[in-house]
Structure formats: C-alpha cells, structure tokens
Amino acid sequence: QVQLVESGGGLVQAGGSLRLSCVASGSIFGLSAMGWHRQAPGKQREMVAVLTSAGNTVYADSVKSRFTISRDNAKNTIYLHMNNLKAEDTAVYYCNVAVRGAGYWGQGTQVTVSS
Numbered sequence: 001q002v003q004l005v006e007s008g009g010g011l012v013q014a015g016g017s018l019r020l021s022c023v024a025s026g027s028i029f030g031l032s033a034m035g036w037h038r039q040a041p042g043k044q045r046e047m048v049a050v051l052t053s054a055g056n057t058v059y060a061d062s063v064k065s066r067f068t069i070s071r072d073n074a075k076n077t078i079y080l081h082m083n084n085l086k087a088e089d090t091a092v093y094y095c096n097v098a099v100r101g102a103g104y105w106g107q108g109t110q111v112t113v114s115s
Contacts, residue, residue: 002026002104006095009109012085016113020080022095022106028076030100036069036080038091038111045094049080062088087115 008020020036035050049069050058057069068081078095090113095106 002028002097002099002102004095004097004104004106006093006106006109009093009111011112011114014086014113014115016085017081017083018085018111020082020093020095020109020111022078022080024076024078024097028097028099032098032100034069034071034078034095034097036078036093036095038089038093039108040088040091043091048093051078082111085111085113087113089113 003025004022006020006022008018010018012018031053033050033052036048037045038048039045046060048060048063049067051069051071059067066084071078090111092108092110094108097104
C-alpha cells in the first residue's frame, strides 16, 4: 500500500507562484512514474505534469514554461513548482504515482488563483 499526502495549496493572486509537495510513504519500491493532475469545478480531471523514473517529463500545453515537476528521492517527495499562475489554474491538484502496475492518488490540495 502507498500513501500520498499533498500540501502547499492556497490562495494566490494571478501572476504569483506556489509550490505543491507530495510525500509518498509505504511500499514504494518499484515506483515507475509520478505526476500531478487537477480538477476544476464542473470539469474532468486532467494531467498537468508527469515525471518518469527515467527522468522524462511531460507537461500539459496549458502549463508548459510555467510549471515544473521535480522529485527529491531522499525525502520521497515530488513537487510542482507553479509560476505565473492564472485564474484558469484554479483547481484541486492531485498527486499520483504508479507503483508495480498500480496507481495511487492523494487526497488533493486546493489552489485558487484570484484575478
């Protein structure tokens, strides 16, 4: 079993920055990929950024050049650095990881960007 706990969300003005953190615990041996998704009110959950175990990254077009995904292996933590935030970035952000073929999700953290 894998547990994920996100933090770092909050209220920020447009143009501001936030850093989301996700701490993984439990049986994370064999972790193959990790990422961030988000879900805005009335919309489907969408991929924001993915980081594979090989170090490859994928970003949604809407966040390219503004968001950066990274990890700290020593702390079992992944981050999402968000710059130049826009009102349309408002959503609940979820951390997720793939471990030995199974997917796990955190509980989500709210990000609200005021225009």
